[in-house]
Amino acid sequence: MVPGDTDRLIPSATVILVRPAVGSFQVYLLRRSPASGFMAGQYVFPGGIIDADDRDASFWKEKVDLDGEGIQQGIGGSIRTGDALSFGVAAIRETMEEAGVLLASGNDSFHRQLEQIRQRRRVSGLSHGWLREMAQDGNWTLSLSGLRRWSHWITPRGMTRRFDTRFFLAVLPEWQSCDPDHQETVHGLWTTPKEGLQGNLDGKVPLSPPTVVTLHQLLEYLKVEAVMASSATQAWNAAIRPRMVKLDEGAVIIEPWDPAFHRETISIDPDGLDSAVAPVGRSFSRIWIHRGWCRPIISA
Numbered sequence: 223m224v225p226g227d228t229d230r231l232i233p234s235a236t237v238i239l240v241r242p243a244v245g246s247f248q249v250y251l252l253r254r255s256p257a258s259g260f261m262a263g264q265y266v267f268p269g270g271i272i273d274a275d276d277r278d279a280s281f282w283k284e285k286v287d288l289d290g291e292g293i294q295q296g297i298g299g300s301i302r303t304g305d306a307l308s309f310g311v312a313a314i315r316e317t318m319e320e321a322g323v324l325l326a327s328g329n330d331s332f333h334r335q336l337e338q339i340r341q342r343r344r345v346s347g348l349s350h351g352w353l354r355e356m357a358q359d360g361n362w363t364l365s366l367s368g369l370r371r372w373s374h375w376i377t378p379r380g381m382t383r384r385f386d387t388r389f390f391l392a393v394l395p396e397w398q399s400c401d402p403d404h405q406e407t408v409h410g411l412w413t414t415p416k417e418g419l420q421g422n423l424d425g426k427v428p429l430s431p432p433t434v435v436t437l438h439q440l441l442e443y444l445k446v447e448a449v450m451a452s453s454a455t456q457a458w459n460a461a462i463r464p465r466m467v468k469l470d471e472g473a474v475i476i477e478p479w480d481p482a483f484h485r486e487t488i489s490i491d492p493d494g495l496d497s498a499v500a501p502v503g504r505s506f507s508r509i510w511i512h513r514g515w516c517r518p519i520i521s522a
Contacts, residue, residue, distance in 0.1 A: 231386040235313035236269030268320035328362025370453035378466035472512040480507035
């Protein structure tokens with residue numbers, strides 16, 4: 223941990239939705255509203271804050287497809303079963319609210335109930351407590367078994383809000399489709415990791431810093447099956463806690479694997495950043511935030 227890193231952190235969950243594509247696979251990205259107070263206008267994975275309902279373990283343990291041991295083995299690991307359950311419920315709820323996809327299963331009426339939820343979402347938005355309401359009344363369960371651990375991020379000091387976020391991986395259910403909520407998110411797209419990263423460099427798909435890193439990690443996989451197989455044994459490793467160095471205009475995010483990360487003071491010459499932007503596939507340890515764009519910088 224960076225010395226002095228004691229600000230209040232907001233627990234949240236994110237889902238990297240993937241689907242097969244010809245010769246590769248795609249991930250789903252959502253562009254946050256320009257009016258958003260965090261990462262405005264940038265493309266991110268669906269996700270959000272854990273709320274009070276998500277934390278009601280006594281209720282949700284009867285509404286998920288894993289028992290306590292399964293939760294611990296599947297998505298818990300180094301975090302307690304109750305906390306893992308909360309992260310998992312929030313991940314599924316936020317994926318529906320932001321991307322229109324519900325990771326759940328049920329009886330013969332499930333498809334009809336899901337379409338009702340999607341219609342409510344399109345017309346008036348989903349009110350607080352909608353997932354609990356539907357889980358209480360419907361004969362269906364949340365598919366925690368479909369979530370895989372991927373990474374753990376903590377927002378750098380100096381950002382307006384700081385989150386403690388668990389990133390999960392999940393495959394899009396075959397009979398569902400994605401669309402933004404047109405409130406918190408204004409546009410959605412399916413893209414391969416390579417195309418998404420190139421779009422960011424070209425100024426067409428502005429990615430958030432964690433999204434840049436995550437898509438770079440996914441470059442090494444060719445198919446959905448390979449990603450899921452790798453994530454099946456993925457543990458919650460130490461949290462990624464980047465540092466932020468502010469510039470006269472913009473800032474530079476320093477990742478933990480940067481050679482200078484543990485120095486008390488990091489000096490950056492902004493004049494050399496343009497020429498240090500890393501092409502897709504090239505290793506990097508810094509991300510330059512400038513005029514709303516986050517571009518990877520070749521490792522120092």
